Structures are given as C-alpha cells and as structure tokens.
Amino acid sequence: MKLIDNTKSPLNVLDQVGVKPEGPVIGYVHSIESFGSVDGPGIRFVAFLQGCRMRCQYCHNPDTWNIGVGDEMTADEVLDNAERYRAFWGETGGITCSGGESLVQIDFLLDLFTKAKARHISTCLDTSGGPFTRSEPWFSKFKQLMKVTDISLVDIKHINSAEHKKLTGIGNENILDMIQWMSHNDCDMWIRHVLVPQRTDYDNYLTELGDYIKTLDHVQKVEVLPYHTLGVKKYHELGITYPLEGIEPPTADRVKNAEQLLHTADYTGWKTWRPQW
Template sequence: MQRGRIHSVESMGLVDGPGIRTVLFFQGCILRCKYCHNPDTWQVEAGREMSVSEIIKMLKRYQPYYGDTGGVTCSGGEPLLQIEFLTELFKACKEANISTCLDTAGYGYGDYEELLKYTDLVIFDIKHYLQQDYNALTDGDFSVPTKFLEAVQKSATPLWIRHVVVPNLTDSQSHIKSLGAYIKTIANVEKVELLPYHILGVEKYSVMGKHYPLKDTLPMCKEKTKQLQNMILDIVSMEPRKD
C-alpha cells in the first residue's frame, strides 16, 4: 500500500472546495513562486508519513460533517509530486463515498488520466498564462501545467480557477483582461477566483534563513482585488460573487 508525506491537516476547511472539507496539505513542491507563503512545504522528504488506510480512517471520523457537498481536498505543496499515492487515496475515498478535490498548480508527472477517474473537482492555480512570465514568476516549465490542464479538459473534470493578484506584478487591468481571455479557452470552468497577495508567510523565510523575493511588496488592496474580480467574471461571462 502506498504511503505519502503530509505536511499538515486542516479538519474543517471552508474555502478549499464546496462545503466543509478536510484539507490535506501534501509535502513537496519544486516550483519557487516569488510569492510562496509556504516554503516549509518545499522539501519532499519532510513531513509526516501516512498510509492511505490511516487517512481514510481519519476522514471517516469527519465524514458526518461533509453533508452533500463536502469531502476531502488535497493541496500542498504540490500533490501531483506524489501522484501514485494521491491516486490510491482518491480511489479509496470514492469507495468510501467521500468527495475528492485536487488543489494544484499542475506541476507534477505521472498518470493524470488514472488520477482524474477518481477526482470530482480540480482547483487549478494559474500562475501565469505566458511562458516567459510563468518561468520568471515560478522558475518552472510552462509546458508541465499545460499538459496537466489538457488532461483535465479531456477528462471533463469540473474546474475552479484561482490566480494570485500581486501589486505591480499581476494586478494590471491589461493582465487581468488577457488572463480572462486565456481562461475563456479552457473547458469545464465553473468558477474563477482572484486571490489578493498577502505577507503572512514572510516570517517563515526569516526563520528558515531564506531570502524572500518580494520583501518590499505590500499586501494587495482587497478593494482593487474585488474590482478586478468583477472585471474577469465579466470577461468569462460568470456572475459576480454575492459578497
């Protein structure tokens, strides 16, 4: 039986998919996003080692709270770096009648088709829609998440799109308009959400002795984020949020 490395667990998550969800934060990420607030998840070898059966036992304790819409969300780090373990976990979840959600930047390798058979929802974090800017922002290869996104569309798995809005980096109207045009080319998108950049993780870099790339960047204005949110929803033809 597969064993995976888990950074932490949130028992009652309310923002990582529909309903009340148990959120498993997977250990390991090979992207180095300039605004990452969880550098403590980078090392794949760290974290707590857990088996599928251990996790299913834990999820069943919380299952009465899930109702008709809740379930488990696997986030990170980057869950796709442990795709074999993730696939076995999601398969076991479906056998236990537990809804599955994958929160990912799409940066991993393996059998996406098999994984997506057992995935009810994908929350996809678009770092950037242009190859050169994606590389500058994440130090990653744009073709990797592109291939994952193609697999998600082929499987017809429902998609929620997220994008972090960073002052002077991804907060211009021209950027949001182009991002909206890019999202319109993606099938199965049910929700688009812009997330305001924050500095809650900056202290972690200091404690870990790491340089924080955006140390002089202030938190994103929430009011401007809402304006950009309405703009992108108008572009992709979705209703604005009620809040």
C-alpha cells in the same frame, strides 16, 4: 530545517516518492486541517502534502518544499482520520489534497482518491500543475487519477510563460497543457489566480488570462486570491530571503478590477455543483 533544491530533480525520481517495493503506498504529509472552508466545495478535510518544485515568490509555506519528508501516512490512515468529520461535509464536502504540490506524490494521491471514492467520500485536488507531463508512466497515472477526482482547484500563477518562469522558476506550457486536457476530458475545475502587485496585477495579463479561461469547458468557479504576507515569518525562521519584501497586498479596488477582467461573476456552476456517484 534545511531546504533542499528539488527544482532540478529528475521527474522519474519524483514519481517514485512514496513508492515502496512491498506494502502500502506511503504519503508524506505536512499537516492536516479538519475543517477547511476555502479548499473546494463545502466543508473539507484537507491533507497538505509535502513537496514542491516550484519556487513561487509569494509562497507562504516554504516549509512544504522539501520532497520525501514529513509525516508518513497511508491512504487508510488519512481516510480513517477524515471520516471522523464526515457529519460536517453535507452533499458537497469531502477531502482535499493540497500542498506543497500534490501531484509530486501522484502514486499516493491515486491510492488515496481511489480508496476515498470506494468509501463514498468526495475528492478534490488542489494543484498548480507543475509536475504535469504526457510522458509515461506518469500520464497514465494522471488520467486514472482524474477518474477518481470529483473536482480540481487549479492555480494559474501567470498566463505569460516568461513571466511565469520569473515568478515560480518554471514556465507554464505544461501547466496549460494539463488544463487543456482537463477541459477536453470533462474534468470539473475551479480556476484560481493570486493577485500580486508588481507581479501579476497588470491589466493586459489579467485580460489575457480572462480570455483564456473563456475558452475552457467545465470551469465551475474563478477566484481572485489577494496576495498576503502571512508567510513572511516562516522565511525569516528558515533563514531564506523573502523575494517580495516591501510589496503590500493589493487594494480592494485592484481586487475588484481583477475580478472584472477575469469575469468571475460569469462562473456560477459551483453554486449547484455536486459530486457524481
């Protein structure tokens, strides 16, 4: 598989992924997980969408980077598949769109989530916010998407923009702008942060991130995700140099320290959260 550098692709080109002059909106799906237990509230059907412009050093799915490839599916095809597992969802479960970066395919997301809500299916967006912009027509699409999104899992890679750029290839100004907009517009969210030794596991940055999260509204949960090396094999198979070669996962003490500095115990809304109908 040849990986294409999509990091420099113009935004207006990326906005057209999946859009065809006639017929249904097409989504490019990397893979499906029918019984996801860590991808939002409850048990969820997870569609991992293809495409991402970030190049996170710890990414464990480099095979999701290419844009405009993958299994072509319509929203109805995804939802028909998902509904086979509805019995497992209970009051909080439903579907989650992850990636890659889901927002690369915002037209497909909007079509999928709109139709999901019409079927009384709870929707969850898993995003790092990289494509966010207030430029039109993208911003209007995003605002409409949020109206049919019950909750978002937002991954803040690094609170410091310069360090964020070193870690992912882009700064974080637009990402924090997205989070601020969500906070001000009643969008429920979980905040996630990957703890990586020698990259994000520094007390000063963790403290700054914890203080930032305190300023936000509608944060239902804060999670520390320990870095792991499960994706290293994919890099070798794809012929890509793994950027964090030799860096081991954080110790249990460092994970606990991060949880304390991010005040994860203070965010308990997820325990009683329910989608609004």
